[in-house]
Amino acid sequence: MAVTDSLSRAATVLATVLLLSFGSVAASHIEDQAEQFFRSGHTNNWAVLVCTSRFWFNYRHVANTLSVYRSVKRLGIPDSHIVLMLADDMACNPRNPKPATVFSHKNMELNVYGDDVEVDYRSYEVTVENFLRVLTGRIPPSTPRSKRLLSDDRSNILIYMTGHGGNGFLKFQDSEEITNIELADAFEQMWQKRRCYHFSFSYNELLFIIDTCQGASMYERFYSPNIMALASSQVGEDSLSHQPDPAIGVHLMDRYTFYVLEFLEEINPASQTNMNDLFQVCPKSLCVSTPGHRTDLFQRDPKNVLITDFFGSVRKVEITTETIKLQQDSEIMESSYKEDQMDEKLMEPLKYAEQLPVAQIIHQKPKLKDWHPPGGFILGLWALIIMVFFKTYGIKHMKFIF
């Protein structure tokens, strides 16, 4: 094992050296290094917001995620760049006394559900496998664009996760877990793809925020560069919820996210607040747990990192100053215009009923289901009954059956 390790390490070093000397147009370390120390070299922003808990009493986790979603949208990241995963539907839950709303503040001050929420992964689609597939890009080809994280090596990604967790794991849907090693490996795979520069599912810088019990254990195992992590509590501590609402009957938010949100409400797309202020949010007196953060993997100093580098979106825009000369072809334009007019008159509007074979659908015969042998439980039960009978009365009673 050690031999292969050292061999692979040597191969990695050699490969890196050869790659740098290869005459390709790879990353511009030499020129931009000075710039990178002061500015983030990112050109677009992505956000992956995950709520992993289901059931009505975990209302607060959905409210957490939706609040972060709202802030991130307000600061400029468009829906096409946000992957929102909610494990359960609280707004349309039958136990919700105020349907179509998710409140994040007591007395129903703030409805974070709104009109334009775009949930990409909902309900049972939020699984560890899907989450890892989104991060590493190993998605089946039939997945639509809105469900993909199409980041490239100049994307800053914000990953926010909330739910129930423990030392080294995070619980998904009350049935499976993601461990901190899996997460670290996923980030390493994203980092490995960094040296290519088109849709390559990698990242420039990554901010990882987790609001669960013992959240700090989730970022302990990261080993890829350019990751900054924040957690709501240390190992051995529980993250607590903020306030219950008597009208709705559940706790509405978690403390850490509540204070983070208060902090974010004061940020606008042009503000210069940096990460050190975010680290100070929710001290132990307010949060009861001790929030933690990890910056050793991050290249820049946190005080130079703007909040809007991760929560907002930068869109590079250039004025178009040149045009090309096209030859006008007025004759063709006029004739095609006339053609279109005539086409419009001739076309009859299609009727809906004629487009669908309604008659066929209504009068469908029920499909014959294939016969399956009785299930294991029934068989087992009968076997048990027969066994008991013969044990009690002896095998000679079989003749009464046949």
Next chain:
Amino acid sequence: MAAAGAAATHLEVARGKRAALFFAAVAIVLGLPLWWKTTETYRASLPYSQISGLNALQLRLMVPVTVVFTRESVPLDDQEKLPFTVVHEREIPLKYKMKIKCRFQKAYRRALDHEEEALSSGSVQEAEAMLDEPQEQAEGSLTVYVISEHSSLLPQFCPPFGSMMESSPIPEEKQVQLSWEYRLPLFFDPQEPLTSLTPVSVGYEITFSLLNPDPKSHDVYWDIEGAVRRYVQPFLNALGAAGNFSVDSQILYYAMLGVNPRFDSASSSYYLDMHSLPHVINPVESRLGSSAASLYPVLNFLLYVPELAHSPLYIQDKDGAPVATNAFHSPRWGGIMVYNVDSKTYNASVLPVRVEVDMVRVMEVFLAQLRLLFGIAQPQLPPKCLLSGPTSEGLMTWELDRLLWARSVENLATATTTLTSLAQLLGKISNIVIKDDVASEVYKAVAAVQKSAEELASGHLASAFVASQEAVTSSELAFFDPSLLHLLYFPDDQKFAIYIPLFLPMAVPILLSLVKIFLETRKSWRKPEKTD
């Protein structure tokens, strides 16, 4: 009796020892390797050595150049020297302090008859037309026509179809070489950092959208189908070597820009200044439906007809002057143009007013933006060289050549790094499964990279580009195959938890009996020593 009994038990004990030894032998020699082999992750063989060899691949680009001399441009005694070939190698520095070796294979020859005729014609256009027809220029090749300085085709200029005209009194080797030095970097000077250009992909989706926020006042009609057929399709056909393009269009009503324009009383018009432009795109983007269009990168071109309350609307640059084109673009996304309705059309005060969009003006801007998004910009011209304007298609062949060269190199770099990353990842994370089809994709990618490098070195640009695209597609398919996630994380403590209940009950008696046998044999060795 007792001795017989003792001998019998001795036999029994010996048999027992042999049995225990045999069990242990079977378990260790057969069982352990069998278990190891059946539980290792399946990895089809990959060409690791070839992949690491790709890193050391030296890219060589070859440009076949033909220099044609007309009769008047060359004195007779020098004409004897023609035709001959000279090979000239040069390292072209790209950005980021990287270099590519470029090899110019120059074949000097005399002009053929039809070329003489063409070059002695009166005007440039006629010369171009006559030179263009008989020759089918291969992509990536260059032809230089040397004409005498008394020719009527001067002043010098660079015609659009991959050929150049130059005049020199005496075609000395030195002079011609000198002119190469500053002429050919035209082709290898990427002015834009490559990350802000449209990403390389097999296909692209171009969407034209008309935004009409005020249908009560403006009844906008645009002949987009005709414009696409007439102006956009020829351009895309010319650019066809770079990928498959599909075009669609839509009209959106009541779509506002996210920014309120300000009123400028001096010109009694509304304006959007440069700093508010980045915020214009995000609110509109969600309504464009670009995510539903296709999996290829989408380029959106928006034509915005401002509402009556905010007409006319101009875009101001950083100096406060209105932009001539009234348009701006965002790299990797697309462009937006604001189309102001002519105030004369409001004279008849019946609303809604019919607005016919002047598609020529619009398409001039959109096609210019499309060129910029692909990185086809005006190059820095060397001295004594004039550039003739683009053809009716909007794209010159040498611009296309340049794009293909840059993209081939980029594709090769991408494919190489993907394959190298995959190899490194497999070394680092030992639980990744490599199925046979993934392995075949890797082999295909490696072969394609090698083929593309060969084709570039021999100067066949079109096939090199196709091979490089194949390399990228195969390497991406291999790296992002969904099956690679299969057995990703299998931690050691879980492995122990699974195997201990199976192996421990079996292993303990075997080990204990082995220990006992060993101790007894050691005792029996020592005993004879003691008695002696």
